[in-house]
Amino acid sequence: MIKRNSKLFLAGTILGMAAYQKYQALAENRSLMSRITEKSLSLVDFVPVIKSSQDYQSALKRSKTPYEIPVTAKMVSHFHYFEGQRNVLAYNPPVNSYQGKYIFYIHGGAYWGQPFPQHFDMLKKIADKSGAKVIMPIYPKAPAYHVDDVFSMILDTYNHLLNDDGIDPKKMIFMGDSAGGRLILGFMQYLRDNQVPLPQQAILISPWLDISNSNPDMKVIDPLDPILGLKNLTYLGREYAGDLDVHDPLVSPIYGDSSSLPPITVFTGTHDILNPDARKFYHKALAREWDVTIYNYSKMNHVFPLFPIPEARDAIEKMVDIIGKQ
Template sequence: MSKMSKIVEYTLEKRHPEYLVSAESAREHMHKRSLEEDNEFKIPKRIYHSKVKSKNLFNCQTLIFNGAEDCSHIVIYLHGGAYVNEIMIPHISFCDRLAKKINGTVFAPLYPLAPNHTYEETYEIIEKLYKHLLDMGKPITIMGDSSGGGLSAAFAQYLAANDLPQPENLILISPWVDVSMSGNYDDVEKDPMSGVDGLRELGRAWAGDLDLKDYKVSPLFGDVSKLSRTTIFVGTHEQIYHDVVNFYNKLKDNNIDVELNVGEEMNHVYPVYPLVPESKEAFNHIVERILEKN
């Protein structure tokens, strides 16, 4: 664990999301978010490596990074935030750097969030976007972090269930694969962003009328037998570490071309933080996986 990683972990501990502590605190947070989550997102003013623009695609505000017609690769990036929080600067920076590095176009749909919305609207939007991008004839990667990683895995299962083609790559960064939080979380050494009861309540809002173990919200319990090449990142200092490892093992048991990258003593979604040495290594590996030919 690098010195910078320790600093990040200390910072995360000081900024622990209180809304994850209990179901009540999660409901209070969702109420606050419900008053503002449908507002238009304003792209932060900063220096970007690629051209960044906002466009309404299929009734969803979408950030597009390096929207060049001659791009070599396409990425659909689904941001994390426990299905209730909007995209953040680290996500934007990550997508921006990725688009430049792979000579690709990254589409980051700002999908509808709980509690005002459930998974259903988002699936409809992403399906339309995915079908539209398939027509471009370029290799497509679907990827995301945390809840966005769980959504990426679940959507890939949804594609398989509906006889739609799989993406070239599925890349999952600390994916939240079980919103029911039914696993064993007591033996994880430490996680500065932990909170079982709060997360379960947020997952319940996202699931709407679905069972919390339905694959569309908890891909850990779905059929993974038709997934494409999958790359997973997780840190040992993550509450969901064992859930992610179990998901990896399930893919492996189904003979999926899957790779698990474990960040020793690393925190949740560590590849997204640009100043961490381990993050740079993970980022470079993600670029390699996208550029590799299957």
Template sequence: MAHSEIDAIRALLGSKPRPVGWSERRQRINEVGSTWPVASDVTCEAVDCDGVAGEWSIVPGSEPSRVLLYFHGGGYCSGSIVSHRRLVTEAGRAAGTRTLAIDYRLAPEHPYPAAHEDALTAWHFLRRQGIAAKSIAVGGDSAGGNLTLGLISRLRAAGEPLPACTWLVSPWTDLTMSGSTLATKDAVDPLIHKAYLDELADAYAPPSIGRRDPLISPLFADLKAFPPILIQVGSAETLLADAARLAEAAGAADVDVTLQIWPHMIHAWPVWNAGLQDGRRALAYAGQFIQAHLR
């Protein structure tokens, strides 16, 4: 069953080649990500987070005083609330929380540090709503995982309270592209390849900033005193080494870290949870992790 389901997702992703232009790519990821709509019992509401677009979601029985703050993936150049709505809303269901998804500014129109500024604005917006830091989980996939780690680094540097926990799916942690699986998993990954990552990094990170900068590549950050981290990554993705090395670095810094490597899964597979049992299982585990730490 798992193989047939992931093969169907691979077929969906391969049904059209990746477009060339940024606007066309953004439209494509919105189309693919929203293949399955949100469940009928989900309530979504647009919100202005002090100038940054966001969306609240809640399902019956969720605790509104607890929040999952989520940053979508897309290489900092695409992705949106629309493309990740099914993922975010079902993650909120699993965690028993409200969710706040953020449409941060995208490169190349808005290169670094625009997304970081928007993430920090969204965090402060949440805090001003009276939500305690210990009642907030922060998560993201791919570049959104990178952005999540950057937000925590900024909060720690400012001496601000940190979120209760961190959930990362297929995180892109190394924009120097030194991970060994960029080569060893290239043939089995249907989405992410080094040439594409190089293009994204060029669009996002100005040449004046070294890509080993911890806010560009959080793999090289000092992770000491970070909150508990759950990392979920597929065995069939080129960013496997980004996730595994981050887990090693976090563990070496005495951070409570859990690394899950899901057999046969591809990049950000929980996006397609409606048609993928392993996507639903990954969200269920993440929900348990978040609930445990928000309590």
């Protein structure tokens, strides 16, 4: 009888917890899955956390180690090395859905981390739905490398696509999340200033637009963000910048000129410490009449479109629609 009562108590506790989470999700006007996912994200380090010299040395060793495409990315998501280049990955949508477009994707990870499994899953979904091929450079990582090394690699890859593969830039969509979103915006500013052909448009997911992290509103959101921590993120950004000032547009493009760029769409969530700068960039664009659109998702965390939640599916459908209309 005692054992049976214990089981009933445990079952009741679990049901009660589930009911509570569902009630909280409804009260917050979000999906239950997004709330559960957010609560679990703090258990995983999506960006390196540097708290000691040992942490730094481990990260330094990783940044010097040649990248190997994960088995799951090859076998499940069907990514491959682009033209044999081990620092550029690609994904081809089904032949019958290919629309002649290319997604040039720069992944996030605070400039220190490699792509996550969720990157491959999200990109496969977008490519299959939009009929666009994906090309993703695996740029050199901090702390062994800095912004100049990264820009040089991204530029070489882009020039190769235009000049050697003959890809029309007007059939190319730039996309990036977090640090990759920052790279995309800064890279487009660089291309415009150096008279290099620009892509058709850009989509930025939870972009890190200011590595100084000086926006005071970030401190308010910091306790709500399960992925990024303000102190650690600021350290990672300073290391990536090398000798550059953290306010230099090359590393913090929010301080740069984004006029005469292709249309830019930003996806962001209010439980992301980078959200205040995404909104700041949007309002700056409004004042200067830059072509920028923003989708601001309530209660969503950093890079939420990467996760298996209804809000991510909504964002992905919007991205596919944007790509298809151009």
